[in-house]
Amino acid sequence: xPSIDPLSLQVYLSENQYLPDEGxxxxxLVLDFSTAPQFTLDLLLxxxxxxxxxxxxxxxxxxxxxxxxxxxxxxTTGQVITAKTNTQxxxxxxxxxxxxxxxxxxxxxxVVKVLLLNVAIPGSVWQIS
Numbered sequence: 001x002p003s004i005d006p007l008s009l010q011v012y013l014s015e016n017q018y019l020p021d022e023g024x025x026x027x028x029l030v031l032d033f034s035t036a037p038q039f040t041l042d043l044l045l046x047x048x049x050x051x052x053x054x055x056x057x058x059x060x061x062x063x064x065x066x067x068x069x070x071x072x073x074x075x076t077t078g079q080v081i082t083a084k085t086n087t088q089x090x091x092x093x094x095x096x097x098x099x100x101x102x103x104x105x106x107x108x109x110x111v112v113k114v115l116l117l118n119v120a121i122p123g124s125v126w127q128i129s
Contacts, residue, residue, distance in 0.1 A: 012076065012077065012096035013096060013097070017057075017120050018055070018057075018120075019119060020053075020054045020055055020118045020119070021054065022054055022118070024117070024118065024119040025053055025117075025118050025119075026053075026060075026115045026116060026117045026118070027052070027053060027115070027116040028113070028114070028115050028116075029041075029103075029113070029114040029115075029116065030111060030112075030113055030114075031103055031105070031110075031111070031112045031113075031114060032110075032111050033105045033107060033108055033109070033110045033111070033112070034108055034109055034110075034111075037104070037105075037108070038102060038103065038104050039102065039103040040100075040101070040102050040103075041099070041100070041101045041102075041103070042098070042099075042100050043098055043099040043100070044098035044100070047097060047098050047099065048098075052099075053099070053116060053117075053118040054097075054118060055095075055097065055099075055118050056093055056095040056099050056116055056117070056118060057092070057093065057117060057118060057119055057120045057121075058090055058091065058092060058093065058117040058119065058120060058121040059072060059081065059090070059091045059093050059114060059115065059116060059117070060088075060089070060090050060091075060114065060115035060117065060121075061081075061083040061087075061088070061089060061091060061112065061113075061114050062088045062112065062113040062114075063083045063084065063085055063086065063087045063088065063112060063128075064086065064087075064088060064128045065110065065111055065112075066085055066105060066107050066110035066111075066112055067085060067107040067109070067110065068085060068105060068106040068107040068110070069082055069083060069084050069085060069105070069106070070082070070083045070103070070104070070105040070110070070112050071083075071103070071104045071105075072091075072093070072101055072102070072103055072104075072114075073101065073102045073104070074093065074094065074095045074096075074100070074101060075100035075101065075102060076095070076096050076100055077094060077095070077096065079093065079094055079095075081093060083125075084125075086127060086128045086129075087125050087126065087127055087128060088125070088126060088128060089123070089124055089125030089126060090121045090122065090123055090124050090125075091123055091125075092120070092121075092122075092123045099116075
């Protein structure tokens with residue numbers, strides 16, 4: 001059985017479960033997939049200029065108007081969060097700074113609303129009728 005070299009592990013500061021110094025904040029996104037099949041968000045410059053969230057701990061994803069699943073990938077860690085159709089919910093995310101994300105949806109007519117939150121909200125997903 002192959003073993004993993006513990007000295008080769010990368011370590012990132014995740015800052016989960018912290019209340020940021022700037023207090024609770026959020027940034028809303030409306031992703032219209034009729035204009036592009038994928039969106040990328042890189043907050044390196046805004047974070048350096050302190051014009052952005054200092055950290056990302058939770059995503060709120062509204063999939064009430066999408067016909068196929070939606071995924072968010074954290075480019076630093078490779079974490080993938082997938083939201084199913086006809087759901088809304090809060091998703092815990094581990095996104096080290098600088099925050100770099102991609103958003104994908106196979107539904108070319110979908111409009112997905114996402115809130116980026118700098119505070120931790122327990123994960124919860126509910127079905128939309």
